Amino acid sequence: MMLWNEVQGNRGSNEVSSLIYKYVTGRYERDAVTRKLIIWFDRCIGQNNNTIVLSVMMKLVRLGYFTSMEQKFFTTGHSFNDCDRKFGMIEKKKRATTLVIPADIQDLIRESSLAIPFTPVAIQQADILDHKTHAKNIRYPSGFRITQHLYYMYSKDNPEHLFSKNSHDNNEPVRAHLLRINSQFNQLPPRAKGTLSH
Numbered sequence: 001m002m003l004w005n006e007v008q009g010n011r012g013s014n015e016v017s018s019l020i021y022k023y024v025t026g027r028y029e030r031d032a033v034t035r036k037l038i039i040w041f042d043r044c045i046g047q048n049n050n051t052i053v054l055s056v057m058m059k060l061v062r063l064g065y066f067t068s069m070e071q072k073f074f075t076t077g078h079s080f081n082d083c084d085r086k087f088g089m090i091e092k093k094k095r096a097t098t099l100v101i102p103a104d105i106q107d108l109i110r111e112s113s114l115a116i117p118f119t120p121v122a123i124q125q126a127d128i129l130d131h132k133t134h135a136k137n138i139r140y141p142s143g144f145r146i147t148q149h150l151y152y153m154y155s156k157d158n159p160e161h162l163f164s165k166n167s168h169d170n171n172e173p174v175r176a177h178l179l180r181i182n183s184q185f186n187q188l189p190p191r192a193k194g195t196l197s198h
Contacts, residue, residue, distance in 0.1 A: 002019050049146060128192045150166060
C-alpha cells in the first residue's frame, strides 16, 4: 500500500501510473522471460480508465518488463473488490484510533490486518512521474474512446496495435487499433511537479 501527501501529488491518473511504474520497476527485471501483466481496475475515469494508465502499461511491455499486458475493467456497479475490503478494514481500525501525526497513519495501516499485515510504502516526490504529458506520444485511431471497452491487450509481438473487447466474453473477437507511437515515448517520463508547483 503506497502513501503520499497532498504536497507530493494528487489522486489522479498521473499518480496511479507512477505507482504502477514504481512497483513494477522495483520488483521485476527487464529480461526476455515470458511474463504477462494483468491488472483489474474500476471504471473511475480520473484515476484508472484513461489513456495515461493504459500508456504506462504499454510502456512496461516496450521496456521489457513484460511480454504482454491485459488491462481489465470491472462492469459498472460490480466493482467491489479485494482492495475495497482492505480499505474497509483500515476505516474500521481508524474509528477506534486517534491519529496525531502523519506517521500514525502508517501504524494504523500496519495494525489494520493482523492475519496478513499491510505494508505501507512512503512515496517520495521523485516517484511521481509526468506520465500525463508522456502519454501524448501515442496517437490512437480517430473515434477511439477508451471508456467504450472493458478489456485491453498489448504485446511486444505486435507493438503497433492495441487490442480491445467490449466485454469479458471469451467468444467475443478482439478489435485491433493501429497506434502511432512517437519515438519520444521510448524515453523515461520526466518527474512531475508537486501540487504546490502548479
